[in-house]
Each structure stands twice: as C-alpha cells, then as structure tokens.
Amino acid sequence: MKIYNTLTNKKEKFIPIEKGKVKMYVCGPTVYNYFHIGNARPLIFFDVVKKFFEYFGNEVILVRNVTDIDDKLINRSIEEKIPVTEIAEKYTKAFFDDCKALEINPADHHPKATEYISDMINLIKELEEKEFAYEVNGDVYFSVSNVEGYGKLSGKKLEDLQAGARVEANKQKKHPADFTLWKKAKPGEPKWASPWGEGRPGWHTECVVMSRKLLGGTFDIHGGGIDLVFPHHENEIAQAEASNNKKLANYWMHNGYLNIEGEKMSKSLNNFFTARDILKKYDAEAIRFFFLSKHYRSPIDFNEDIIKESSQAVKNLYNTIKSADYLNIIDNKFKFTEIHLQHKNNFVTAMNDDFNTAKAISVLFDITKTYNKTKDPGFIHLLIELGNVLGFFLDLKEKLSNDLSDISGELIELLISYRIRLKHEKNWEMADRIRNDLKEMGITLKDTPEGTDWNIEK
C-alpha cells in the first residue's frame, strides 16, 4: 500500500503505527452554512479510504471535527439574526443529514471545538511557557520564527511568505506569518474566560488538541482539502510539534479542488452548488462515481453533463446486477475461484497505489463485462463486494426491491399480464401503449426471454 505524502511529496509505503489499526484525522466542516458539492469530495474520498482499510480487516478510527466557533459563524449569526450556538446547531444537523443522503458513513468521533476550549487554553499556556507564543492586548500569537523548519509541509519559506505578503501585516504580530492562538472577544461575541482575558480560540488549535486526545500524540493519517495545507495544517504541525516534540501525523493526504467551469468554486463568483441541491437532481451514487472516477489529488471540473454521464454509468452497473436477479442470489454463499480473484487482485492493486479509484472503477466494468459473457454469478458477488469498498451498491436489498405498496405492485403485474395477452394477439399498438404509459409514470418494462421485468426509474 502506497500513499502520496504531502510532507515528502512522494508516494510512500504505508506502515501504520500499530499493526492492524489505522488512526485518521480528517478536517471537517465549519458549520456556518450548508456544505457545497466541493466539500463533498474529501467526505466521499476519505469514506472510501476508511472502507478500503477495513476491507482488509484493519480497525480504523476516523475523527472528523466540527468547527462550531469561528468568525464565519459569528458573521452568519449576524446575517441570520440568530445566536451563534443556534447557527452551529442548525448547520451541524444539516451536515449530518447531507452526509447521510450522500451515503457517507459517519466518522467514529465528531469532536466539536467548543467542547475542547479548556484543552486548547492549556495547550496555549504550554506554548507560552515554552516561548512559542506571546500575548499582545488579549490576543495570543504563535511565533513561527521560533520553530525550526516552519513551512515543511507546504514547502514555503518564511522569507518568501514575507516577501509575497499581499495583505497588510497585523502590526501586533512580531512576524507576519505568526498566527492567532487566542482571539480577544469584541463586545457581543461569544467568549470564554482565559488567562489572557475573555475570547475564543484561534483556528488551528482545535485540531491539535482534539486529535491528541482522541488519537494520541502521533497518528497515522491526517487528511483534508489541498487548500488546508497552508496555513491550516502547517500551523497545526508547528504548534503540535513545538509543544510535545512529536510528529503530529505520519502521512498527510490532500484531495484536489472542485472547480466549476474551470474556475474555483467560490461564493463571490456565485458559482457554487450546495450538496443538497445537487442531490435533488442526482443520486448519491452518481455523485460518488463522478468524484471517484478521477484521482483524488487532481483538480476536478464540475458540470452537469459529467454528472449525467456518471449517472448513466452507475445505471449500467445496476442493470447488470438486476439482470442477474441479485435479490435471489444475495444470500447464497459464494466461494471465489482463481478467475474471480484475478479481477479482485486488479482492483486491490489499483487501490494500493495511492487509492487509484479511477482504475478500480474500471475493474468493476471489467467484471461486469465478464459476467455478461459468462453469466457466472460469482462475478456479481465480486462486483458487489468490491463496489461496496468504494461505497457503491450499499443497502442493495432496499434499492432493488421496488418501493411500492403491495397493491400498486400487483396492479403493475396485472397490467403486464394483460399486455402479454395483447402481445400474443399481436396487438402491438395496445401493448406499446401500456408500456409507454407506464414509462411516463416512471415505470420501465423490459421484455426478456424469461418474461417481463419492471423497474421504477428515478
């Protein structure tokens, strides 16, 4: 298993700290808004990372934090005219709802920043004692100049940062790259008591504190979007390692951006879609396919045509599963033979190479093709098993059984039986009319040598 490590800019062999156990921390949402479809990328991708490790019997502990206090929430609170805590509550709930709709598994822990304030204060105190932090008028800053190797994750040098600074430096800071550990509260803002007065923690501290508490001083994988490399993760490393002299995480994984029509998704350009809006038009699996059909580190361009293509591709996979009468073989135990294991091996090899999901998906299509040629149900079992690793074909029983009351189902069967009679009588006009009318209602009929199948289309 090889993983591309942002820290070294190389693919490295993955060796967990503890055999059979993988500890992951992936930066989660700041709950000030509904998350957009670009935010769904790390959620879906790291969901797959977890599933793949688990496929090999590893125990995975995934932590995904919820940032429920920061400037964005405060601004939002002013906009919506409701308290910050209610903003946080509202959008935290929305976050979990949307994840569920996207068929993303919950993490094992979802720590909230506001629940770790005292731990953060303790860390900041420690940093102050060790002279990595300084206080100015109730604000506390981290002094990057005191850290050896600052910039090692993002490949930036302090001199360059200074030279390239496009924003006027905060005059309180000793160095422009110094970042806030504790921010003094303005009147009316949420606040907590601290040795430096009332205020709130800075952005980067929560992840250090929460990962340390839930995963230990050093853990295996730290993940997130590429935009978090600098300054967020860089600053996490700086304060974590300054305080305990231990590596924060061994492997740093970052997913690429989602662009829309070639441009970065951004609020000011008004070119973003919330995940919940996209879900109104497309299935969770189409969205998943869209993301996984490209390597996670590449930028990906979002447009509806491509989601539609993805949707069609997923549908074709389902066609094969349906044609295999999967519901009737689902409970059969199946033992894979050499021929199946070859395909499985292709899949695993692809995934072992820094999670090459695009290639892994192509293996699913190979399997489908082979099934259609051989009609060997083993391939359907394999397709489902490997699809599950990528988060496809979950809850198949529910998805495949036609979601109608018994009576409606019986009515359709009745219509089909009449249509069969009409077909025997070569009354094609009426037979087609039944099929077309049902199609308009979203029910598709398919004549096969074994009889007529029906499906409900979305």
Next chain:
RNA sequence: GGCGACAUCGCCAAGUGGUAAGGCAAAGGUCUGCAAAAUCUUUAUCCCCGGUUCGAAUCCGGGUGUCGCCUCCA
C-alpha cells in the same frame, strides 16, 4: 513577485521508460413484433519545440496554455 500542480480520443479519464485501460456519447451488425438490455465491430501516438535513450505520453531543457496556494482573510 514567491511557491506549486496540470495539459492523453467528441466529453470524462487511467497509464511515470517498452510501444495508448475504462466510462459516457456516436456509427454499424446480431438479438427483439418494436423497444430496453446484452453482445460484436469502428474512432487518439498523448499541447508545441529540442535533447537523453535501442526505445518516451512517461526522463531533461525551453515554450505555450489552464489552475491553485501565499497569513482571522472576502
């Protein structure tokens, strides 16, 4: 200004030294009363120029183009 990424068929995309996976779309054939599904067949020499090599999409240099990051900040 500094740092970095990317450029492969109509579209999406894998492939990092050995002669271009896969998906979607399109065309034609088989099957079918017709559909649908399935199946068979067809479509690229990899942005440009130069170099290294027996051999490069893959390595090196130059060019062009697109994009990202550069501090609590919208």
